[in-house]
Amino acid sequence: MVIIIVAAGKGTRFGSDVPKQFLPLAGKAVLLHVVDAFEEVFPTARLYLVLSGQYGREMWEKVSRGRYPWIVLVEGGDTRTESVSRALRQVMRDGYVDDEVLMIHDGARPILNPDMLRRLDDRVDSGAYQACVPAMLPTEALSRVAADGLEPISRQGFRTVQTPQTFRAATIIDCYRQMNENPADPCVYDDDAAVFAAYAGQPIAMVEGDRNNIKITRPADIAIAEILLQSPLPYNPES
Ligand code: CTP
Numbered sequence: 001m002v003i004i005i006v007a008a009g010k011g012t013r014f015g016s017d018v019p020k021q022f023l024p025l026a027g028k029a030v031l032l033h034v035v036d037a038f039e040e041v042f043p044t045a046r047l048y049l050v051l052s053g054q055y056g057r058e059m060w061e062k063v064s065r066g067r068y069p070w071i072v073l074v075e076g077g078d079t080r081t082e083s084v085s086r087a088l089r090q091v092m093r094d095g096y097v098d099d100e101v102l103m104i105h106d107g108a109r110p111i112l113n114p115d116m117l118r119r120l121d122d123r124v125d126s127g128a129y130q131a132c133v134p135a136m137l138p139t140e141a142l143s144r145v146a147a148d149g150l151e152p153i154s155r156q157g158f159r160t161v162q163t164p165q166t167f168r169a170a171t172i173i174d175c176y177r178q179m180n181e182n183p184a185d186p187c188v189y190d191d192d193a194a195v196f197a198a199y200a201g202q203p204i205a206m207v208e209g210d211r212n213n214i215k216i217t218r219p220a221d222i223a224i225a226e227i228l229l230q231s232p233l234p235y236n237p238e239s
């Protein structure tokens, strides 16, 4: 198994000097929660950590204190899509097995549910699907933006999607290759499932997402994550 953690963002919306992925959360950096959760559930996986520049590497050294020498560090890009693309190129250089499972996760999502991780892995590892994402019914009502105002639509047919998004390695690598070779593609996608959808022509499976798996985006999210770590919301994968 290959796990890519993207942590090369600047955290513009968060607005702190130190990017959010390196900030402390319940005693350790946000990014360490991520790395430790994956190490715990998938101890033999190969980890790739995408960081931005020398500063990113120094911050990682500072928070990890050299305790994870086996993690492969990759230089990030200007967009999340480019950061993932670079990590996939490194995975290609290092070698991989076509059928192995490859997960791509936001370094800013520190609360990972082991049960959810295993479900994602199982769906792709069994060969049933080449892509599987954690997805949830939207909490709020939805409306479409129309020319003359908003058009309310039922949320029943929609899902909000989290990470880690999980793929058959050869397929997601090929999707990114096609994207990069397509001169008409601006190469800016919201997530990796969108790249898969654009090029793989294969269905995307879902497992129930976890409401604790928030993406640290604004300053209050650190306080919210501390509360969720102390008293997690129930996870009902069959709901
Ligand atoms: N990311 C990345 N490379 C980029 C942009 C984002 O690796 N060029 C990573 C972030 O570090 C984060 C994840 O992608 O772990 C999700 O992105 P987001 O929450 O948008 O983080 P930022 O881009 O850092 O925040 P903002 O959009 O507020 O600037």
Ligand code: MG
Residues within 6 Å of the ligand: 009
């Ligand atoms: Mg961003």
